[in-house]
Amino acid sequence: MADLTPAVRADLAxxxxxxxxxxxxNFILATKDKASGESRxxxxxxxxxxxxxxxxxxxxxxxxxxxSPMSVLIRTPFGGQITDPVVxxxxxxxxxxxxxxxxxGLLIVLATWWLTYFKRRRxxxxxxxxxxxxSSLVPVHG
Numbered sequence: 001m002a003d004l005t006p007a008v009r010a011d012l013a014x015x016x017x018x019x020x021x022x023x024x025x026n027f028i029l030a031t032k033d034k035a036s037g038e039s040r041x042x043x044x045x046x047x048x049x050x051x052x053x054x055x056x057x058x059x060x061x062x063x064x065x066x067x068s069p070m071s072v073l074i075r076t077p078f079g080g081q082i083t084d085p086v087v088x089x090x091x092x093x094x095x096x097x098x099x100x101x102x103x104x105g106l107l108i109v110l111a112t113w114w115l116t117y118f119k120r121r122r123x124x125x126x127x128x129x130x131x132x133x134x135s136s137l138v139p140v141h142g
Contacts, residue, residue: 004054007079013056020047021061021070032062 012018022030022043030041039060051058069089074082 009054009056012050013054017057017059018047018051018054019059019061022047024062 020043022039024030024032028041029043030039032039039062044060047060048058069087071085071087073085076082
């Protein structure tokens with residue numbers, strides 16, 4: 001890995017410590033051990049490794065519900081700043097997972113309706129063809 005410059009350290013840890021907002025809503029990425037209170041998971045491991053490489057302590061801030069602000073700064077490949085920092089805010093609640101379940105459920109209902117509709121339409125078209133006189137379907141040579 002490339003050496004971390006003081007500018008990178010100042011961008012990622014301006015207060016001298018790396019603060020990471022971890023969303024515990026996805027148990028695969030981060031969980032908190034109920035007995036010890038220790039945080040575990042991929043997101044936690046990555047955060048600690050970044051702190052270790054920066055040489056700064058890590059502060060983990062739990063996020064599961066509420067507002068999670070994030071500052072975005074667009075830079076050129078050479079490090080110049082293109083825009084002023086923009087603060088984006090994500091509002092998260094426990095219904096996020098429920099929203100996914102409802103969305104998938106509605107997509108299944110829509111797909112079922114769509115297949116039923118086209119099967120019915122196809123059957124109606126076949127019935128129309130079969131109701132036609134046979135002479136209209138087979139050319140008569142005469």
